[in-house]
Amino acid sequence: MPCSKSMTLRARLTGLFIAVVAAIVLLFSSLVYFFANQNVFADFYKRLELRARLAARITLEDAAKGNTAFNELRNEYIETLPSEKQYFIRLNEQSQPDSGMQAVIPASLISDAVAKGSAVGRDGNTLYAGLYVPESWGKYVVVVSGRNDYGVQFLNNLQWLLIASFIIKALILGFVGFLFSRRILKPVLDFTSKAKDIGVHNLTVRLPEGSGQDEMGVLASTFNHMLDRLETSFESQKSFIGNASHELRTPLTSIMGEAEWALLKTRSAEEYQQSLQTIQKQAERLEEITRSLLSMARTGFDGGRQEMTRLRIDEKLLRAKELADAIYPNNRIRFDFSHLPEQEEQLQLWGNKDLLQSAFSNVLINACKYSDNNEVLVSLDVQSPNLIVRISDKGIGIPAKDLPYIFDPFFRASNVSGYMGYGIGLPLARNIVRLHHGEITVESVEGKGTSITIVLPQLMYSAKPD
Known part of the structure; x- marks a missing residue:
């Protein structure tokens, strides 16, 4: 039964250790995934905004001037995003788009771009970046959309990597936690084994205190002090019972003998006086022995008071x-x-x-x-x-x-x-x-x-x- 209890405590310590460390690892992994997700989509939105500016420059400004060099550079050095599309939405005098475009582009994106100069949005797996371009020949909202397939794939890979690493870490934590709890409980198990050797007839055994600076040392020291008091109490009790009769017998025998001798027949005054002196002497000895026994009992049984x-x-x-x-x-x-x-x-x-x-x-x-x-x-x-x-x-x-x-x-x-x-x-x-x-x-x-x-x-x- 003691073994099963110690194993239960070991299992509790192991479980607690795994739970605490696993929670920390899980929190850390969640933060990694969260910030990675934020960074991936923030980067993709920036790329969409860049393409919206380039589209506005190429299509609206350079086309009006007949300049195609910038468009050639874009086609040569800037890759096309997955499912990339460009929309040039002309606004009326009230800065409202053509009603047909609202079915393709989220209306909130257009209104936000007009109000703030630029805006981003998302509709399912498609991401949008809008740029408001007011020109002398008209007002436009340039919208570039695309799918962040590479970013999503990266996040999926990261997710599976974090899950796999968490499982591996959990297994390692289980093994480390078992060793940790075993090491932590070893002094307790040693104390238990040592304490089993302590009995009424073997109160001189003491627990090892080690350096005495940690909690186990304090526990062992406290236990040893308790054993000191118990040993003192048992010794005093044994002494009081075992030795009292032996030590008290001599003066009592002498007193009884003198009294019987004095009462056996009529004695002279000098003989009575001598007998009384002997009785007094033995009574004083009896008092001294009794006081010593009571002192022993006091230090043995009443130490805490x-x-x-x-x-x-x-x-x-x-x-x-x-x-x-x-x-x-x-x-x-x-x-x-x-x-x-x-x-x-x-x-x-x-x-x-x-x-x-x-x-x-x-x-x-x-x-x-x-x-x-x-x-x-x-x-x-x-x-x-x-x-x-x-x-x-x-x-x-x-x-x-x-x-x-x-x-x-x-x-x-x-x-x-x-x-x-x-x-x-x-x-x-x-x-x-x-x-x-x-x-x-x-x-x-x-x-x-x-x-x-x-x-x-x-x-x-x-x-x-x-």
Whole structure:
């Protein structure tokens, strides 16, 4: 069925292409024939007028003077037209012709020639040219008629030539239109084929965007952004359902165990206090896990409802450092803003201030935590159309075997057992960056440190969110 639909669309495009181009060719051919017809008959009328003047000169003027030289030249050098005839119509005092001539020559031609000095007309296939000649011995209208057989034959040949060329062009247009529609629809068919490979368990597949400057590139980019949101939503949903029970089980088990132990028999005040402290500690852990799960759910399911405003990325980075200072007062975070542009507008982007601040602070806090407060370098660069944030530390790094899984919710690298955490920071940061149509990448060498790069679109190169 998809094939038949694509073929129907291809047939429509081919038909539309043929119809439009054929209409243009037909219009052009009609104009050629129209102007050729006008030119052929205009030329024939001029030839008739010339012969009318010659006839008037030879018959009326030269004959009166007894001069026959001009007549001899006419007979020698000027061909006779098909069915050529000459009429010399004498007019009376009222400039009216002999009544007998009106049956041969159209009356309107004679009256027009008298009124205008010359006139042309047509009666079927016979063409006329009339010339008014007022002489001292009388008034005449000289009329020359003939058939434009050569012109008509030329127009017939031209007509058949235009029809034959139109048919040939139509066949060529059909073939070209088929190739044209096939080429136009090829990206769509490729997208369709690629989209068939995308499923719930394979949401990482993306459509090729090419240069991204044409309509197909924009369509592929929009589709890929939709897949990013779907993938984030599915991952958040799977994480929320699959990991919630696992992560919540430990503190809940500890709380229930402590409560059962306290209620099993009468305890001393010190034992009750110790048990309550344990319950409080596990409840705080439970609250932290619940908040992290809700944050993941918020970025995964509610991405289209976030309030987006104009933000300056450098201000969000500085605010993220303030949050890191509150947790790690002795941190050694250093900023490199040496590549900032002079124009403030180039540092702006569309974003949710709380979510972006959370993403940056999560990455900064992780850098401080896993580097044991060694130096953390935060650099900001502008490479239009993107803003590039790079956060590098000299900490414990991430083992190569763990790198493919660092964005899985609740996953923790094999070398971080001595550090408190829940494996939420990086997945949450990635979800937030994706909501802002950006990218986040991680490079790390175990024992040497980690570098995280966040790429976000500038305000001037991104559409304003609804």
